[in-house]
Amino acid sequence: MLAAANPGDTVAYGADPWTERATSQLRELFGARGGVFFVFTGTAANVLGLGLLLRPYEGVVCPASSHLNVDECGAVERVLGCKLLSVPAPDGKLTPELVASRLADRGDEHRVQPGVVAVAQATELGTCYTLAELRALREFCESQRLLLYLDGARLANAAAYLGCSLAELAGCADVLSFGATKNGALGAEAVVVMADGLDGAAPYLRKQHMQLGSKMRYLAAQFCALLADGLWLRNAQQANAMARRLADGLHDVAGVSVCQPVMANMVFAEVTKSLLEPLRRDWHFDSAGDASVPVARWMTAFNTTEADVDDFLAAVRKAAGQS
Amino acid sequence: MLAAANPGDTVAYGADPWTERATSQLRELFGARGGVFFVFTGTAANVLGLGLLLRPYEGVVCPASSHLNVDECGAVERVLGCKLLSVPAPDGKLTPELVASRLADRGDEHRVQPGVVAVAQATELGTCYTLAELRALREFCESQRLLLYLDGARLANAAAYLGCSLAELAGCADVLSFGATKNGALGAEAVVVMADGLDGAAPYLRKQHMQLGSKMRYLAAQFCALLADGLWLRNAQQANAMARRLADGLHDVAGVSVCQPVMANMVFAEVTKSLLEPLRRDWHFDSAGDASVPVARWMTAFNTTEADVDDFLAAVRKAAGQS
Amino acid sequence: MLAAANPGDTVAYGADPWTERATSQLRELFGARGGVFFVFTGTAANVLGLGLLLRPYEGVVCPASSHLNVDECGAVERVLGCKLLSVPAPDGKLTPELVASRLADRGDEHRVQPGVVAVAQATELGTCYTLAELRALREFCESQRLLLYLDGARLANAAAYLGCSLAELAGCADVLSFGATKNGALGAEAVVVMADGLDGAAPYLRKQHMQLGSKMRYLAAQFCALLADGLWLRNAQQANAMARRLADGLHDVAGVSVCQPVMANMVFAEVTKSLLEPLRRDWHFDSAGDASVPVARWMTAFNTTEADVDDFLAAVRKAAGQS
């Protein structure tokens, strides 16, 4: 699709037919009343999306494990100057009760005021909210005059897992991101504004956040490719299926214990150190925890094959002395 | 002292004899190799002090209960753009172990890098670090290339409790604040730079942080008054003694349980709701926690008298049905 | 008045009778529909005032010579993250035409969007807008959907010069500051919100900007003193009269040429270098310009006496060889 978008000249900064096509398709697919804005990274999508929703003295209620809080090198604090009001959430998911635990300071001028609730779907721990859970959060937010932002870096994986439409997921959010990068693209994310009246600042903030691509057609073309014939869904289904296959293959390996529900393209497993170390020599993955039983994070992708999974499973079994 | 400083004209912005006198006295009292900078509030002292120590991608390891994290309406995030790396600390005190728990991400470009450890002395929970505890933290910080900031809004209370000099307390810090406001002044705080080479930015940052008083002599004169004849120490001793008297008087009141060691000018007590409510009608204090047994924070000051304490104790006993 | 406010305890952070009294008096005097918020410095008043009016991608049209642009060490850029759109204005005053010269970029996502016009009254060059000039600016701003901020660090001097009420001056602004410091106080400024719906963020931003005084009564008492019996006006009249006396006394001194209209408490004069240097040995004042004929800024204050002015004039004449 990039090759198709390449020939000829076009107007810069998004006034081109590829951007027009991709943004209209996305607006329709999501049922968005506001605009769609392409940016380069998931971090940028989160910062721009939150920037549309926050006032300078407001904070973001989010899970302690959220990408926002942990993996963006303080971009929200630096670029928006806002504080994150993080809540421990063992499975990576907020609930109305967890959000409520951060609302006691409302009206106290000494305290950052909670203004936005941020959730990821799928979460950073590979779990998904059910539609009912999302709706409950949405209702709670509305009742508390809180806006809801959804980090959709892995939204396709959640839609594939739940078997629902993107619009059903997006319906709960005021603004959300839709990630193409993890779904097979070179590098492109969309910020989708669902509600009315929230996108006036977006073109300016996107530029200020250093995310306005001059040759926007190449970002747009990536979405065109994924949306063309449902490729986004097939890619996500493949990644999810491979994570499922991996988790299933691990269930009888001694020293490996899957420790989060496997709903997207991630498998979190407690792995004994003696098993972990030989695996690391040939495979690249993250692990966390300084405990004697660290937690490994194994990711699958749109292009992971059954053979890839089986090779890795064989390596795990070998490391476990079970080959 | 303000009246004494008032007559006549002098040069603005600190080039006056009162500022010269107060800053030399403070430098000597603290053993500071760097400068002393007056600001208006404790929040401002914290932000300026940390601003001298932090690079833009660094964060501050601090107790979750710290003023910095909870009670400054996000000033650090807004003005410095920095993230706080908070650690739960039930008694408000950091330890090398607690700090170590936030150091795992060093060298990971996705993560804010811990650069400064911030402690309060006395803490926001009325506890004090012993000199040995402070020195252990200092050594740990040095071994880990971390700088140490000390929030001394209540430093006088800690010195009074420990019976040590201000220099002994300050010796552990790279930069610290020394609060006059809670010690009886109208409103003045000092940022004291202990180490060499850290204060070059201070005059500019103070102005940028909107803390450069044109009539600086009136800030300086407040310190002159407190330092003149050890008034700062007598004030702190009085406040501490009244907190002690209050805690002692509470020990046999049913429904009231002092829940933090009383080392400074604060008493934290779990109080039954039925007791709390009548008290609130006549007395102004904070309480926290949504539990059935809330925690009240009762503060004493330089001007609290034994009669004040006894009046309050009588009111507590009456509310408890023990009068 | 500070002595009167001192005895006894009161609630902190502004819930005290002195703050209540000063803020009601100010609201009435200015005809303000919003709140009044005390801060410590003129820079802080400007940043808080502008912070109530600006969105993150908006800029402030202001004179190049404004305090905001020149003398606040970049506080607006640091704390608000906003760009100043400065316009050369030889007499320190904006006009609709000058503002219009910065409006061409509206709607261009690459450009900071003009959102607020900021004027000082009196200006940093000692000039005053007439009421007609202010009203013309106000009308222009309304027609262009721009908000108007007025830096009133020397508002009293302008009111004294124009013989008008503070309400007449304030009527042109959405938000303005009213300076007590230059009017004789120890150090206190008020941010006055004239329009409806603009002050909701003010308590939080004031805290975040490190301007929330715990012992607010001492800020409030300064205003109480100035407002009690028209002291603010007498102080300003005295300062203005002394500047007038100084300028009049300079008119026949060779080598000194007053170069801005004298309307407030400042005299700007081109002074030959040979005259300037001996003067500097005994008197403290600013001068600017690297030309062979520098421009001196001579300030008078509420407490400048006729004898002070005459002494200085004698020194000038002596330096000019005219004594």
Next chain:
Amino acid sequence: MLAAANPGDTVAYGADPWTERATSQLRELFGARGGVFFVFTGTAANVLGLGLLLRPYEGVVCPASSHLNVDECGAVERVLGCKLLSVPAPDGKLTPELVASRLADRGDEHRVQPGVVAVAQATELGTCYTLAELRALREFCESQRLLLYLDGARLANAAAYLGCSLAELAGCADVLSFGATKNGALGAEAVVVMADGLDGAAPYLRKQHMQLGSKMRYLAAQFCALLADGLWLRNAQQANAMARRLADGLHDVAGVSVCQPVMANMVFAEVTKSLLEPLRRDWHFDSAGDASVPVARWMTAFNTTEADVDDFLAAVRKAAGQS
């Protein structure tokens, strides 16, 4: 090259062979002692580059016409919190004298301190610094303890015009950017750190600035393509030659007057309104100025052909009634 980089898996965030290859080639080509960091846009390169050089109270001396000052929607002010100290420069070029005009405030705590000088090569007005001019600026900066940043969004065009190496241009800078986007790439810029000891913060700031691409190989591959066989230089030569052809073709057109030296890929021309308007119907370009004789900016690119230029020239002549 993107197609070549696509197959197979590789490690994310830059630990891949394409990034290794492109960064080593660039380091060698520029003679850089520090690292090379890819980002997505020219604005991002400027902000990251400056962020490596600035302390929070320092400002950037730059031409008023610079992209930094005019066309980045206040990104420097927002993300770095820093003030730009702009200087009018009719041909877009700074000189030691122009820089010196912004240095008077050094040491004054009320003023932002000049810390970095930022120049663009080629400039935003299509002009180039000679190597001698750059060296004079460099020497001046060194003598004044100022760092020098070079915005090289069009560095290839400058090298092509001057017939010099990239290393000769880069030698004057502490940090510079090298633009691939305007040189034919999809969208990629490099921040090149020339001096020692300046790149430690770069990985963290890049992430914080939302510029860390997970699939870095696709950014790197764009540079690999341009560097492979001197394509970057041929592209720039073609763009420059076409601008030259355009300017030459305009010299006898009534109502069009080229008003900046044509040294890169831009032609600035004063054009009568009657000529401008019909041209705009079929061609997309910027113009500025509200005068009766606006200034048009006509750009050429790596893929502009002689036929393109001749078509446009024919359109200009027709609009001028000279066809």
